[in-house]
Amino acid sequence: MTEKTAVTPATHTAPPAKFSHGVRKGNILQVAGQVGFLPHVEGRAPTPAGPTLRAQTLQTLENVRSVLEAGGASWDDAMMIRVYLTDTGHFAEMNDIYNAYFEEQGLKEAPAARTTVYVGLPAGLLIEIDALAVLS
Amino acid sequence: MTEKTAVTPATHTAPPAKFSHGVRKGNILQVAGQVGFLPHVEGRAPTPAGPTLRAQTLQTLENVRSVLEAGGASWDDAMMIRVYLTDTGHFAEMNDIYNAYFEEQGLKEAPAARTTVYVGLPAGLLIEIDALAVLS
Amino acid sequence: MTEKTAVTPATHTAPPAKFSHGVRKGNILQVAGQVGFLPHVEGRAPTPAGPTLRAQTLQTLENVRSVLEAGGASWDDAMMIRVYLTDTGHFAEMNDIYNAYFEEQGLKEAPAARTTVYVGLPAGLLIEIDALAVLS
Structure with missing residues (x-):
């Protein structure tokens, strides 16, 4: 009855491996880690x-939003937003x-809950964000 | 019908950005990343x-508990506890x-499931913890 | 009614602290961070x-699978797979x-959604993976 569905906005680049930009099952929608790709x-x-950081953060948030919307959700449904930065010096600006x-x-x-931690990311990327949404 | 509600313990400092210390929707409660703030x-x-590490770990756990309880949950409802440390040498003591x-x-x-990884955190902070709870 | 149950595959080493390799409550199953232990x-x-990386990645995935199955789920139910690597140079091979x-x-x-970030792990470990599953 509850089927799992891949959520793939038309604007998105193909994932670099066998995973989906988003997955929805029942009222739960998980957005994969998004970065600031055009x-x-x-x-x-x-x-x-x-x-x-500005350009990448705004694009990353838009990319998360695209997945939410392709999955029938919106920011209003977001429960958790995980922010990965590469530099603690970026926290205030982000x-x-x-x-x-x-x-x-x-x-x-x-707004959603959030956790921000500082990790390594592939060269040139300053931020990555994923999100968990629960639809009404 | 299922409304999303911000969960904000009275004891908590205001989040440094537009997010909530906790969010509940239906039977799911997400606790944002907590640190060892008094x-x-x-x-x-x-x-x-x-x-x-001792002082910060205990305070962080108490801060997570405050959010769980402000959201109508308790440690018994915790499904996942994510622990972020800054130093692999802290694992045994933590x-x-x-x-x-x-x-x-x-x-x-x-007890809940748990993942522990080693990341960067803002200066002076040795541990951050977030949690996902499912209420009965 | 909805009881939380610890999920512990017989093959797994005991967790190094008071947590479970997996926890199920209702249709949600959370798999704790797994590493490449035999x-x-x-x-x-x-x-x-x-x-x-090859040996550890394959063993880690098998360890996640064991928890999913011990909890009555399978990879088909996985919504989110979190991959923690220690070196951005390992991304393509992983x-x-x-x-x-x-x-x-x-x-x-x-397939599930996925986030990959680069963190520190205990000496000798190159990868850690956890997963969130929603059962049908």
Whole structure:
């Protein structure tokens, strides 16, 4: 009855391995780790939105949103947002960008929970975000 | 029908960005990443319980517990506890503190699953913990 | 009614602290962080399957599978697979091993979502994986 469905926004580059950008089963939607890659262009390798934290954070959030929406959800359904940064010195700026982004989204419900930790990421990437959503 | 609710223990310092210390929707409660900050005192900046792994681990666990309880849950409902340490040399000591803490809590059910990884955290912080709970 | 149950495959070494290799409650099954330890042998300390990424990745995936199955689930139920590597240089090789593994498993549904980040792990360990499953 409850079927698992892959969620793949048309704009997304293909995952680099056998996984899905999102998976929905029942009312649970899991968004895979997103980075700041621009929408896919046929024949172009995955390309970050830019070298800056701002460009990558905004694109990453948009990429998460695309998966949420392709899965029938929205930011309002997000329960947990996991933010991976590469540099503790980026925390304050990321928060500013994050806050401005969510103000613009005009969320009507309480924002999600969040954990931010500092890890290694592939060269050129400054941020990665995944999310767990529970649909109403 | 299933509404998302922010969970904010009165003792907690305000999150440094637009997110909630906890979010509950239906029977799922997600606790945001907690660190070893002491209960909030008006006008005081967030202050770790101490410089030691012991002080921070115990305070962090208490902060997670506060969110669980403010969301109508308890440690018995915890499914997953994610522990972020900064130093692999802290693993054995953290486990000792963790075990003693949960023995004191007198859990009646099986403990949660857990993942421990070693990441960067803001200066002065040695541990961060988040948790996923499923209520009965 | 919905009881939380610890999931402990007979082959697994005992967790190094008060947590369970897996926990199930209702239709949610959380698998704790698994590493590449060989099946438990009485009197032997936890022993990685080998020093290579290949040996450890395959054993780690098998260890996750054992917990899924002990909890009444399978890879088909996996919603999220979290991969922790220690070296960004291991990404491509891990993906090759990961893809081959899941092809062999013959999954009938879409694969899970995934996040891969680069962290510290205890000496000798190159990969850790945990998973969230939602049963049908």
